[in-house]
Amino acid sequence: MDLKKILPILFMFLTFNFYAQSDNFKDKKEQIRAMKVAFFTTELDLTPSEAEKFWPIYNTFDDRQFELRHQKMKGYFKRMQGDNLDKLSEKEASALLDQIQDNEEDLYNLRKKFMINIKDVLPATKILKLKKAEEDFNRKLLQQYKDKGSNR
Template sequence: MLRLLSLAALLLTLASSAHAQGGGGFGGGRKGQRLGQLENAKIAFITNRVVLTQDQAQKFWPLYNEFSGRRREFNRNGRLLRRDVADGMTDQQIRENFTQAFTMRQQELNLEKEYFDKFQKVISLRQVAQLFQAERDFTKEVIRRVADRPARPGDGLN
């Protein structure tokens, strides 16, 4: 479950990174539009799967957005650590890099446990389970669509 959630967050982080390179807000070019579309699709997907009352939705979405932002930050930092591994590193530097990466993954797990408890205060346990399943399913769907689509020049996927 953690791996799929991490993958979902990674996909959103990658989209966010592409968005930052494209500049501006969601309207900042094609990459920004794609990020906005991905975020909107995820919200719609989760909304469809986790049926929320109006009262629940008003409490849930700000909490979920806070959770997603914090999780995205962990993934961004983790990506920076992995990128730093180079042939010129000493064994000790590589070990320290892995230790930091393991610490960050543990912090991400702690974050998920923290928000698991917070989510249960605004939605039912069943809805929390549906939320995490919806995130996994959304990630699988995004991966399937990316894998199935033909590569286009300049989209960074070829």
């Protein structure tokens, strides 16, 4: 499995960990968003006109992506903790797998729609820079989390 497939999964678990450890989850989320805005602004070198159009589209996409990844997946993972998996019937497990697959398909369709919408705002080169910036940001966030964990 390559890093591009692992990073979103690690980011998802990282965010779950933030959620579990923090009473101020919204504060953490806003901190991450502010870091992301600063990082993307530097990496993408958006013109004022591009930024004005880009950020509302991206923030809507990011909020919906967060909802799909974290709110829905949180429920799935809760059902899989401890010995809950051993208690699931085959029918319940199959239904849970179907829900997870549907959620992953929703995420895929959301990303696809985002790409269609963003093509009206940014040139292809900046969209590729965005993809790279997202991966770099997630990697940077994960590294900060690792560094923070090793300092405990």
